[in-house]
Each structure stands twice: as C-alpha cells, then as structure tokens.
Amino acid sequence: MPLPPSHRDLEINPEDLTFGQRIGMGSFGEVYRGTWRGTNVAIKHFHDQNLSPVTIREFRDEVLIMSKLRHPNIVLFLGAVTQKNQLAIVTQYMTRGSLFRMLHRNKEVVLDPRRRLNMALDIAKGMEYLHNCKPVLVHRDLKSPNLLVDKDWTVKVCDFGLSRFKNNTYLTAATQNGSPAWMAPETLKGEPCDEKSDVFSFGVILYELVTGKEPWEELNPMQVVGVVGFSGRRMDLPTDLDPAVTNLIQSCWATNPKERPSFTQILATMNTWSELRPTAAVLEAQRAKAPQRNAAQ
Template sequence: MGLLITKLRFLLYAQDQRKNYETFILKVEELHKEVKKEKDLKSVYKMRLERTQDYLKYCLQTAQDNGFLNLILNKKDNAQESSAASLSSPSPSSVIIQASTDPQTPPAVQQNTDLSALIEQAKRNGWYIDPHEIELHKKIAQGSTAEIYQATWRGLDVAVKCIFPDYFNLNDCGVNFFAQEVETLSRQRHSYVLQLMGACLDPPNHGWIITEFLNMTLKDWLHGPGKRKKERVTALPPFEDRLAKALEISQGMQYLHEHKPMIIHRDLKPSNIFLDDAFHVRVADFGHARFLTNEEKAFTGETGTYVYMAPEVIRSEPYDEKCDVYSFGVILNELLTGQYPYIETDHGPSKIALEVGEGKIRPALPKHEENIEDLIELIQLSWDEDPEYRPSFATITRGLKLIYNRLANSP
C-alpha cells in the first residue's frame, strides 16, 4: 500500500513538473517572439537613421554645389558682425543643420485651414451641424485619435467620428489637422468617395465628422468578418465582382489625384474602403490625406499601414501621389488572390516594412493564367520600386476598363 501511495505521489509530482515545464517553454517562446520583434524594429529604425544621415549629407552637398552654403555662412557672419562681439561663431553642427534644412525645405503641403473660416463656409453651404442634432448610438470602431459611432441625424442613419478631446488638448496642430480633414471631405463630389453629411466644428469636446453610414468594408467583403486568418472562412466573391471593385477604387482615387490641389490619401487599404447597400465602393478615412500642388513632393513622416505602405514612405523619403498607386497595387493583388498580403510568410509588420523598404519582398502574385496576365503586369507596375514607373490612376482606370470589358464579354 505504501509503495502504491509513493508511486501516486511520484506520478503527481511528475505531472506538476511537466506542466511547469510546458509553462516555461511557452514563456520562452513568447520571449523569443518579443526579442525577434524588437530586433525587427531595431533594424527598421537603423535603416531610417541611415537614410536620414544620407539625406542630410545629400542636402549639405547640394548646398555646397549650388553656393547656398556660402550664402548661409555669409549671412550668418553679417548677422554676427552687427550683434554683440561676445557672440561666438556658429558651430559646424549648426551649419550642417541649416544647410540641410533651409535650401531643401519641402513645400508647405499641409494647408493651414482656419477653423472660423471653415465654420462660416459650413453654415453658408448648409453642412454645419449642432451637436444636439446628433443622437449617438453604439460605438462601431475606435482608433488612436477618435471613436466612431452609429448615430441618427434628422432621422437618417449616419456615422460620427468623434475626435478625442485630448487630441486637441495635447496636440498644438490638432485643430488644424481636424479642420483640414473636414475641408478635404467637404470638397468631394464623387460616387466612389465617402460623402460628408456635415460636421460639428466645436473642438475639443465636439470635433465631430458626420458621414453617410456604411457598415461593410472591402476587407469584410473579401475576407469575411474578424481578424486576419491564414485560411479562408467565407466563399471568395466572383472574379468579375472583385475586378469591378478594383475599377471603382481606381476611379475614386483618380478623382482625388486630379483634384486641384491634388489630394493624396496616404493610408489606402481595404479597411478604409467601404461598400454601400449596392456593394459599390467608397474610399474613406482622410485622416492622413494631404494636399499637393503640381510638381510638389511631401516630406514624409510615417503614415499608413506597413503592409500597404510604399517603400519610399517606409524609408522616410520625400514622396508624391505614386505612394497611393503602390498601395492600390497591393490591394489589386489581394482582390485577385483572395489572400491577405504576405500571408504566405511568418513576418510581422516590422519585418515586412524592413524587407519592403530594402526592395526584397512583395506579396505573392496570383497564379499565372492566360486571361489575367495583363492584370499581373499592372500589379507589378503599380508596386514598382521606382515611383516614376508606376502608372497614374487615369492610366490604371483606362486599363482596368478594357480588361473588365474583355473578360465580361468573353465566352
């Protein structure tokens, strides 16, 4: 009997040890993932630092080649001569900073939208909305700067983007960014661009943007609801319907890029593209949008989502509207394959960013079939490493129309 009890105790002890071991292994695996993620992030930041250093060297060289550096130094010397004699001459580092920022300062692409003028415009054109007119219902989404509610306005179902008060209180440019997003939406008149119903223009507590209510995204339509999965959980929509969505997105983006001044979206992805009740698209979420006049490039900060982000944006280089074309190329490929981008890899977002920025990877293309070779070629052109080789949305729209009509009329 005593031997049996001893054996039972040993078995229980062994089971406990096994559980402890399994728990230990899980913790080790989690730590390994965290370390890998940190290494990926470190690599991304190292790449950005190197790119920034290269850009500063380029700016300094440009300043020297064009005589700007001497001009800056002479201007500095003249200013010092007229100032107190005790002031010291500029340090080499301050000269480098001036040389690398003044001559090459990017154009002011972010319009300075005056809120009071925007309020007058909204009242004059009939889209100024008092907060008491809005009846908020359930929260349907939340981001880092806002919550989105399903709501009712004058009996109509609408979506209300409520900017967090802290966004305005803690961000000196918050009111300007908010006003710009509202003004961007107020100018849009296109079937495939989200329609602004109005806005509550009283930040910080009532910085609200009211749009038509659409409860399905392109992501949900293509992949089904829920989080990203390796295996499909819903049937893939018909090929003709997927191609039609691509054409409508291109038409909406062509409208934005041909706007005066041009509007670049900077965060084009399936979760920012909505579908109406007839399953027609609406390009939405202009929180990252910027205005560009002819021949301008934006001086980039990190925007958008890594999976759909153009390599020049990842590398923190100046960019133009072709960054949206790159994002569209990834979306077009996703529509054709029915697969999430890079689902065939185990890479996290940081690893994807690093390898895209270095020109090493793109999402897996659809299987080559005779009837979609021109579509595959269009995808590859759209996400070309060199923005100059990427087609305009006007060209993409024309091409997709021809392909759609050819496939629709084929036996």
C-alpha cells in the same frame, strides 16, 4: 475649434446627433453608426485625450478637404462637430462596412469575379478623381480598411486624415502614421512622395482582391518597413493569376514611382477586362460557401 467663416455651414450641433452602435475604432477614436436629421450616418468621434495640436490640425484639414469632394466613389461628407472636446466628422453610412472586413473577416460573403472587377474599378475611379483635383490630392493612407461598401456594392474611398493637397512637386512623408503593409517604399523610408505612392497602395488592394489574403500577414509593421522599404521585397503573386492582372500589380509596385501607372492608365487597362478572377484557392473556398451565395447577389 471653429472652422473658417466660409465653412461655418458645415458645423453640426452635437445635440442633433444620436449615437448608435460602435462600428469601428482606431488611434484617433471611434466610429459609430448614428442618425442626424432622420438620416443614418457614420460618426467619427475623436478621443478627448488625443486632442493634441497635431490631431486638431489634422481634423481641421480632413474637414476642409472632405468638404470639397463630390464623386460617386468618395464617401459623402455631411458636416462636423467642432465644439471643444466633441470633435467629430459625420459622413454617409455605408451599409456593408469596409472592404477589409468583407475580404478577411466576413466568411459568408461571396464575391464573383465580375463584382471584384467592379470594386477595383470603383476604387480606381475615386482615386483618379482625387489625383485630378487642382491641386492634386494625395490620399497617403489608401488601404482596404479605408474603402467602404454600400448596399449596392459600390466601393467608396474614405478617411482623409493623412491626405494632403500637393502644392509642390512632392509631399514630405510621415512614416509614423498610416499602415506599413499598404505603403510605398518611399513613404516607409520617409522620403518625399507624390500621388504615385497611392498607386503602389492600390496594387496591394488588387493583391487582396485576387488572393483573399491580408498583405504581409506573417510580418509585424516594423518588419514590413524593413522588407519593403529597405530590402525592396514584394509579396509573391500566385502563378494561377491572369497574366494581365499580375502585370498590372507589378507595375503598381515598381520601385521607381515614375514607372508606376497613373489611375487614368489603370482604368484604361482594367476597362478592357471582363472580370477580376481570384486564385483557384479563393474560388474553391467560395464554392464551399455556396449555401450563403444568394445573400451576396
């Protein structure tokens, strides 16, 4: 599946790649740490048996989209392997892994309120860049597993497999893909959506940053579709959150997409904050991890 002639310089010879340990997996295939021309990279390798026409089209779309993106809060695309049965996307390697893993699986990491705010700002800056592309680029799968953290604690948006340029007013939603716990109600219902669907997902990520909880952890994906998409429910926000944080999350979760703020407005709001203070429960849990605190500073 060769790329268009104008993008041939993005093609990587698979013989130039060295695969290391597997660092992630999904329905598409697996992600490995590796090396390319002496540089540490991440290699997103697609399973041979999953190479349906739809998968191949999404791979091509992802490559063409990522090749256009240059921003400090977007994972840097380096190239792609396009030979039959060897499809892979090669990006910069992000040392600290995903934000999801950091918040919900790595029990040793301590994130102070200032760092949590910087992470939220990084995500919003990356998304503001995408939404100001011409045409607008809607991510459609914004979630903490698709946010990667480098050695300097900078957060970068990745995984553009479901992303689309918004050439018209709306995009058609595809409910069979993506992760319901982060998705906007209009997306879950299969209705037309736009960049404000990403804003709803950002509200869920803010929820994770301040509560330390996985979204809708007590429900399975189909139940989330029902309660968020069709019953209009939202996750309960702890009463000990800063009212400004509560207000921003609730505005991101507005049922009417037009009532949700843009990322430009979100940044303007968060830039007035000095920290993103999590709940007392999160702070108490972090104090209990004090012996490991130095490792995260």
